[in-house]
Amino acid sequence: MKILKNKNLKYLLLLGVVFTLSCERNFSDNIEFAKYPATGEIFVDGFVGGLDYFPFGDSFAEAFSVDENEAYLGTASMRFDIPAFGVGYGGATFPSTAPRDLSSFDALTFWAKASQGADINEIGFGINGDNNNKFRVTRRNLPLSTVWTKYVIPIPDPSKLSQEKGMFWYAEGAESADDEGGYTFWIDELKFEKLGTVAQPQPAIVNGVDQISQIIVNGTFLIPGLTQTFNLSTGKNVTVSAAPSYFEFSSTDIEVARVSELGVISVVDDGTAKITAILGGVKAKGSVEVTASRVSPAPTPTRDASNVISLFSNAYTNIAGVLIDANYGGQTTKSSELNIAGDHMISYTALNYVGFEFQNPTVDASDYNFLHVDVLTNSSTSANFNIEIRDRGTNGMLNTNTNTGAPSEDDKRLVFSVASNSITQGEWMSFDIPLTGDLASQKGNLAALIFSGDIDFLLDNVYFYK
Amino acid sequence: MNRYIKIDKNSMFKTFVLMSMVFILGSCSEDETQQVTNFTELVMADEFDVNGAPNPLIWDYNIGTGDNGWGNNELQYYTNRSENVTVQNGILIITAKEEQFNGASYTSARLLTKGKLEQTYGRFEARIRLPYGKGLWPAFWLLGDDSKGTEVWPQIGEIDIMEYVGDKPTSVFGTVHGPGYSGGESIGKSYELVNDRFDTGFHVFGIEWGPNYINYYVDDVLYNQITPEDVPGEWVFNRGPFYIILNLAVGGALPGEPNEETKFPQTMLVDYVRVYKNSNN
Structure with missing residues (x-):
């Protein structure tokens, strides 16, 4: 601890010097303030x-x-x-x-x-x-x-x-x-x-990927994957996650999208803008190209609340425990919840499949007949868009054949398919899906919706009704 | 798993020993038993002051992949294209690129002064900033003239003034090859920087070579002397002449192949090459 004491003494001395000088003359342009x-x-x-x-x-x-x-x-x-x-x-x-x-x-x-x-x-x-x-x-x-x-x-x-x-x-x-x-x-x-051997910086945003994101005007988006990589004296690279404030972000069009020092993109108008970053004077690998568009709210539900079990809607009180993204293995889908002037909706991008789960508690829809969802997409696709409704049975868990994705053990499902040529771009599509098929006799423990296809889409007003 | 960071506990000790050596050699330069000479008469200096291709009066090129990757299973195809070798703003830039070219996956360049500047003995030095990354293998070295093909390596002798592998960015090594001490049995020593590395700034690499000795230095540190007593075979460095080679190899037995962390392109930047001789000769 001797070292430390000496150091402290040094700072005291330094401070003393600064103080003394400042008594004798005014600050010059070169003044160094006490550190x-x-x-x-x-x-x-x-x-x-x-x-x-x-x-x-x-x-x-x-x-x-x-x-x-x-x-x-x-x-x-x-x-x-x-x-x-x-x-x-x-x-x-x-x-x-x-x-x-x-x-x-x-x-x-x-x-x-x-x-x-x-x-x-x-x-x-x-x-x-x-x-x-x-x-x-x-x-x-x-x-x-x-x-x-x-x-x-x-x-x-x-x-x-x-x-x-x-x-x-x-x-x-x-x-x-x-x-x-x-x-x-x-x-x-x-x-x-100060090692002197920490060198060759390779900063990155979005983990070094050039990402295209469709974001709704007034929506926000947190830039993911902020890292800094250095080569050390061992010759090996070390990568750390770095907080957004280490980076300086810039947008090619601040009338479309702006980035805060906390790495949050705010979309202010429709158009496109590319977000890039610099860390310590070095351009970061990766970017976010924002395609911003305005979106009208989904049609406001009109059904009586007493006939509805709501999972996600501003029109009703939603049940607790809804998980908008169960983060299944192998999924490419990215999800985020948007708040557009008080209207909440869910954005799913890069869809292959994604689980929307409500297992805590499950929904007893024995007395209910339909699932309602509102979906908006701007994507063109040649693949069907599927909405699977899953009942997990009485064993307390979802059981899925991981090879086929089909339910196993005591699970039942209904798959509702929207043919690609029936998908309308740019306007809300409302689906009222009857709880029929295998669910007709087993809908007391509904636990998940699984969306699959290859579109980017917004989801709103998810509820069961009778 | 625990090899993530290795700290050389001996590095301070090494530095101390090196400094002692410098002191001893320097202070004994008037001692008649020491073979230390000052080479002060400039024979050639290429400061790389003219943009474009290097001066053709000094430099020639090896082109292609040689025999078996220049004898080392090296992966690059050497060219003299400006993408691989050019002079810009006072610097010779040798660039290793990852690209498919005549069957090779990388291109780079190898310059030599054979038939243009050859000399026995002298001080040879260059100021260089090195590349980094696994698989990169730059060198500044001398090769003995083959007397029109009548002699072969290692009999002709090889003096590696500086070699370096890109995954050891703090370390260079200087080596001699001759009959009975070539390849893996060559004689040399490495030199390690403390709190610095060779890919972030320029450093001077040189030898002072006279009868029966070769002294190796980096910047102002003399770190090795090789004499006939140090080699287990014939001393082939009292005959000459030797010519200069500057090259940036990719892959091969010594550095290993590039890995996923190796970034391309990589550059070897040469600020100058200077050759002196003993003014008394």
Whole structure:
């Protein structure tokens, strides 16, 4: 801790000098205002320079301790006891009590080992309550072994971190019974460093893909897949997720679409605009081409609420527990919920299939006769658009033959097909689907709708009625 | 899994040893037992000041894939097209591209001074910024003249002033090949930068070569001396002359193949090549 004391003394001296000068003359154009301390060390044999420890709300609070029996260097290390599957997870942030100037460093580094081979789900820095985690960085699935090894988490753009409190955070838990849990890992010599070998930046948005998105005027869209990649002295690349504020976004037409520093595209008028980004002076790979169009609201339902079980509509009170995207394996479909001047609707793009589930609770439609949905698409297609209604039976789960997609065990379904040549572009299509076929005798545990086809579409007013 | 980051614990120690070496060699330059010479008389300097193709009075090209990928299973087809070799703004740019070309998957360039500038002994140096990525293999080296084909490698001798593989961006190596010490048995040493790398800025790579010694340096650090005592075969460097080669290979036994992280195109940038001789010669 001697080092630290000396450093603090230095800052005091520096501050003293600035103060003295300022007494004698006015600020010149070249004046450098007092900076925050450029202390890189976080944990050496104890915390350096005033640190807090905040376990995440629902985490295992006793996960962290200081271990004086294990150390890579010196006398102590940070110890993390990760609970077994089902018991919870370890997760915490370690903010500095006062901002630090990290702009002269290029990476967060540490030595780590674990009691067994393990991957830390998320680890990084930049969780900072003062600025809403504006400069959060996450390295995912960091592999640990039982041997002390040095790890590097590069700073996407150090110049952004002139007053940062978020020194370090992590979240690790067993994600399944097969995932590792009930083990310990240790971290030592945790510090920001200037390695000088963090090079060849390759920033990306949308994970480096050029994406085309149809967005409704007044709709918003969060740009996904923001990363920064550096080549390290090992010759290998390391990619971290970087918060939107590391990037400078631009739009080719701000009369159509604008991007906030939080990476949210707001569509203000119809037309097209291309969104690109720069990080630290380097153009990011990937883009979003926004095709914006105005949309009229879906027809307002007129059926009496007493005859309706509503899943998604502004006209009725919806049941709880609706999942607009069950995120099935192999799906290409992207989903988002839109709020257009108070009218909610669901956008599905790049459809192959997508599950709209309501299993908590299921719907007992024994006394109901129809499903109503409103669908709007601008896509031309040669494929049918299918709406499958699924009853999960009494065994409490959806059962699907993963080869055919057909129901198995005690599940039943009805598939309603809209022929491609019956799909009208640019106007709302209303479908009233009778609960007949296999559902005629089994509709007490309706649990999902599965949409399939190859269109982009909007969905609204999803309800059963009699 | 734990090989993600390797830190060379010895790097500080190495630096210390290197610095000691410099000190010893430098301070002993007047000692008659040391074979250190200062080569100060400029014989040739290509500063690459004229845009376009490199100066044809100095540089020639190897074209194609040679025998068996230039003897190393290299993957590139060498051309003299401006896409692969050009001078722009004071810099010689050798570019390795990923493209289908005459049966090869990559193109690049290899320049040589054979028959144009050949010399025995001297100081040969170049200031270069290297590419990066697995599978890239740039080199600045000398090859002995083959006396019109009457002699073959390794008897003709090879002095690799600088070699580097793109997945070790902090390290270069200097090597000699001769009879009994060629290929995998060659004699040399690597030099590692601390807190810096070779693909982010220019560095000077050179040798001072005289009778019975070759001194290797990077920037202002002399990091190795090779003498006849160091090689397990005939010292073939007291005869000459040798010519210069600058090339950027892709793939081959030494660097391995490019992988999914390797970005193309990659460039080897050469600020200058200078050749000196001993003013007393």
